[in-house]
Amino acid sequence: MASGLFMFSRASAVGIGLGLGVSFSLLHSSPFRAAPMRCDYAAGSTSSGWSLPSQDPTRKHGIAQESGIMTASNMRQISMGSVLGLVVGVGLRAFSRVLVVLLGMGIVAIEWAASKGYHIFPTKTLQKYVKSVDLDRFMSRNVPFKVTFGTTMALAAFAQF
Structure with a gap:
């Protein structure tokens, strides 16, 4: 009886392996499959191959123009x-998960409100106590980092590690 089950499982394993192999090989040559994505970079005709020439119209004041987000x-x-947020979040999670969630959501909420024109963070009041840092500039710069x-x-x- 046990040998019959052993033979059945071996035949099933061979059949499943053969079926998966054939289906994946047909999937590779399917006419409905999209062309593979290529990660090539075609550099322009420059002397070094890694930089834009100084006469290139996409350069402005020595720096290539960047547009969009x-x-x-x-x-x-x-x-x-994202890397520092993960490290700080996991580090503070040892003390309190609620603290980590509230601090993270608080940062995002303050940045969202600032983008809508509401200034929740009292920069004028705190600027009296902090002389070495311009808090207005600090609050308005590096928004992608803070969010x-x-x-x-x-x-x-x-997170569960």
């Missing part, structure tokens, strides 16, 4: 904010 500076801020930091910090409270 997906700029190098924003991507740098988003990645750094991703707060979001990832709030989400880190629910």
Whole structure:
């Protein structure tokens, strides 16, 4: 009886493996399959191959123009904010998960309100006590960093390692 079950499971394993192999091989050559995504970069005709020539019209004042949301500076801020938010969130989670969620959501809420024109954070009052830092400039710069930091910090409270 046990040998009959063993033979059945071996035959099933061979059949399943053969079926998956054939279906994946047909999937690879299917006419409905999209072309593979290529991650090539075709550099322009420059001397070094890695930089834009100084006469290029896309350069402005020595720096290549960036437009839209997906700029190098924003991507740098988003990645750094998410990494630091995770580290700080996991570190503070040892004390209190509620604290981490409230701090993270508070950062995001303050930034959202500031984008709508409401200034919740009393920068004028605190500027009297802090002389070495311009708080108005501090609150208005690096918004992508602060938003991703707060979001990832709030989400880190629910992480399970």
